[in-house]
Amino acid sequence: MSGTTMIVLIVLISVGSGVIYDMYKKHLEFKHRMQNNNSDANKHLAEVNAQVQALKERVQTLETIVTDSSFDVKQEINKL
Template structure:
């Protein structure tokens, strides 16, 4: 193998390993961003579920008030 061929191979190996290393770093950054986005999505989902539960409780309370017979009597009195 000639000296020129060896120099070309060394340069190719150096550049190739640098490119592979940069690709790996980008992959790790992307993986980190995805994990952060997933944790944010899980937090939002938990908040939304808690809000839905609270709203269901409020609706049940309002339904109990509206279907109460004394509520109907109060409305009739207010109409007069």
Template sequence: MSGTTMVVLIVFISVGFGVMYDMYKKHLEFKHRTLTDNKESNNQIAAVTAEMLALKERVQTLEAIVTDQSYSVKQEINKL
């Protein structure tokens, strides 16, 4: 092997490993961002679910009040 061929081969190997290392770093950054985004999404989903459950409880309470017999009697009294 000539000296020029060895120099070219060493340069290609060095550049190749540098590119692969940069790709690996980008992959790790992407994984970290994905995990962080998933945690934020899960927190938002939990908050919306909790709010929805609270609203369901309120609606059930309001339905119980409206369908109660004493409520309709009060409405009739107020009409008089």
């Protein structure tokens, strides 16, 4: 193997290793960003689920009040 061929191979291996390393770094950064996005989405989903649960409870309370046979709307309005 001549000296020129060895130099070319060393340069190719060095450049190739640098490119592969940069690609791996970009992959790790992308993976980290996706995990952050997923955790943000999970937090938002939990907030929405809590709001839905609170609204369900309010609707159940309102249904109970409205369907109660002893409920007199006119008296309640006058009390306000």
